[in-house]
Amino acid sequence: MRLTLLAFGLLTLATAAPAQDLDAARRLAQQAIIVDTHIDAPGALRKRWADLGEEQPDREFDYAKARRGGLDVAFMSIYTSAAQDADGSAWQVAHQMLDSVEALAQRHPDRFALLTSPKDVERLRQGGRVLLAMGMENGAPLGDDIANVQRFYDRGVRYITLAHSAANRLADSSYAAEKPWNGLSPFGKQVVAEMNRLGMMVDVSHLADASAWEAIRLSKAPVIASHSAFRHFTPGFERNISDALALAIAKTGGVVQIPFGTAFISPEAAADMQARYRARQAFNQHNANLRAQGLPVLDEAAFERDWAPQHPPRTSTLAQVLDQIDYGVKLLGIDHVGIGSDFDGVDGELADGLRSVADYPNLVAGLQARGYSEADIRKLLGGNLLRVWAAVEAAADPARASSGQ
Structure with missing residues (x-):
């Protein structure tokens, strides 16, 4: 069936799907806890500021869209580039992005709240707030100082993607031809141990396979891939996760979060x-x-x-995202798959029907059409990630020091 988009981004079937089916998907999206582990709103704010407490037509994440889509927990990506690592500005940029997220919550306390623990989700989301958690994409801001892991934890960072588009001080990148560490660096191994101690999720998205394997092996807590599609559909594309690595993540109790970007699913x-x-x-x-x-x-x-x-530019479809989820569920089981969209991070090159945070009901409708139960859809939308986050927190050192929490 051919898919078209309505003005608000909600999907309708060209062959006139029953309205009650879409209504049921919208209701479930509002009732379930939706957790998206990768939204690049802070990077978009650095390029051009906008008040995300109000509807912004050129943004994929803002409060109005989030409420229409049913989004509850949005992990804000604190992304720094390989170039910023090279010129020494990554630490500064990361703190600026954290400031921007904090400012958003302070400007609109009735619409947003900062989230640092899964224990606080139910309390903080009361009144329709969208909860802003933080994930650091690229460990470059840590520099050479292991104490920076604690410092960023104290600022609210709850996962770190160890590397991004180039090898850094911690690990090798999937994109780079050269792999200087062939795993984790000595410092990268220290960082994983410190993240475990503090209760930060170790994220292996973007990593070269050898680096991902070592991070999974060394972590004493469940591991995540915050926004990684399955390499099964894109042979030779190391950026996407292999079946063997995905199974190893599931064995830790972790979760693979599926992105919506065309570059990952096409x-x-x-x-x-x-x-x-x-x-x-x-x-x-x-x-x-x-x-x-x-x-x-x-x-x-x-x-x-x-x-x-x-x-x-290429195109991709909602069906391709659903195929990724189906594959992950068959490979790993229903408890080890979730969503990490990459909204605001792929220059609008997203699957048709999943163009902004208003569009999660389209995903729900697709899952319902493929026969997923309500309980399983709730797991995929956020239940699995919250379970993993709680397990990572529970595995942390109870005596860990904190200057900011």
Whole structure:
């Protein structure tokens, strides 16, 4: 059946699906606790500020959309790039992003609240608040100081994606051709142990396989993949998780959170993304060589001008997201799959029908149509992640010190 979008982003079937089916999906989305482990609103705010307490037509996350979609817990991505790691600004950028999330909650205490423990979800979401939790995407802001894990914990960070698009001081990236650590660095091993001690979730999304394996092996608490689709659908794309790694995560008691971005769920788009990262790394290395020789470097904008026309945007569908969930449930069991959309983080290249946080009811309707029970849908929407978070918290050192909690 062909899918079209209504103005509010809610899906309707071209062959006129019964209105009561969509109404039932909306009701369940409002009643269930929805936890999305990866929303890049802080990065979008750094590019152009907007008051997310009000509806913003150019944002995929804001309060009005979140309430329409039934979102309860939004993990704000505290993302820093490999370039910011290289120039030493990652620590500063991370704190600025944390400030922006705190400011949002302070500006609209009736609409948002900061969330640092799964124990507080029911209490804080009363009155229709959207709860803002924090996940750090890329461990670069930690620098070389293990004490920074505690400092960011005290600021509310509850998971760390150990690396992103390039190897850092902790781990290797899935995107990079070079893998200097072939696992975790000595510092990365210390960071995993410190995260376990504090009760922070260890996130292996974006990691090279060897790094992910070592993080899973070393962690004494359940591990998550905060926004990783299954490599089964995108052979050769290391950014997506292999079956063996996913099974190892499930064995820890952890969860694999499925993203909605086209680049992760479309084989063609995944191939484009992998090729782009490799080409960009080669371009940067060429410029570094030129610079070392005292020669003029190539214009940075030239790379994008040459790349974009040869690689037009791809499309993806809600059905492809549902296929990912089906595959994960069959592979891992219903208790080990969830959602980590990547809203505001993929330049709008998202599955049709899942364009913003208003659209979770479309996902619910699709799950209902595929025969999932209400209890299982509640697990997928957020119950599984909250269980894992609680287990990580319970495994923490009860004597851990805190300067901010």
